[in-house]
Amino acid sequence: MGNSENTDKPDGGVERAATAQAQMRKGVLELCILSILLQGDAYPTEIIDKLKDTKLVVVEGTLYPLLTRLKNTGLLGYRWEESTSGPPRKYYKLTEIGEQYLKELQLSWAELVDAVNKTIEKGKNNI
Template sequence: MVPVDSGILSHLRRGALEYCVLAMLREGPTYGFDIARRLTGDGILMASEGTLYPLLSRLRKSGLVETTWQESTSGPPRRYYALTGAGALALDSFTATWRPFRDAVDAALNKGEPS
């Protein structure tokens, strides 16, 4: 098996990670640590939490997510992130663009491979 190339992976993450975050928020408001745990689970989508919070801040500043503070039974209040209407539209647009792009890349990569 060919090892994953971290340079290629970094480029792929850069373009898709914010939409993966938006997709997670489609399910409802989510605590930042929960987002980080889900994204770092396999080490593919995100290598460490260090990139998540600046990304969430950019998404908030661009109006794609909003935040609320909620009390926690196990410590200080927690910031929860939720998808805005603009975020839902951006996610729908990405999804509509991603599928044909993914299919075209898959077709190009698989061209010439034995069936």
């Protein structure tokens, strides 16, 4: 048995919690970003701030590639707008396809929450 492929150490569960929370966030970001853009056009830094308000911390290295992906898929458009206090801002906007897609995402999200909660509940009955 080689031990070269596994960096996991038996470090107890406590230190892993932050990592796990990060993991759980995966894939939900799309939904949140599209939801934010439903409120109105926004530029990346603004999006990051709004996510922070709801305890979802996202960094630039995550957001920018994701926005580009969503744009390339036709879910988002953008326009440049001058700023009086710095470089120009890239305002992203939901397309019609994006809005339609967001509705599907919301449905998927609701189903997921339901499925996971069911699993959790079953466990709680059998302690």
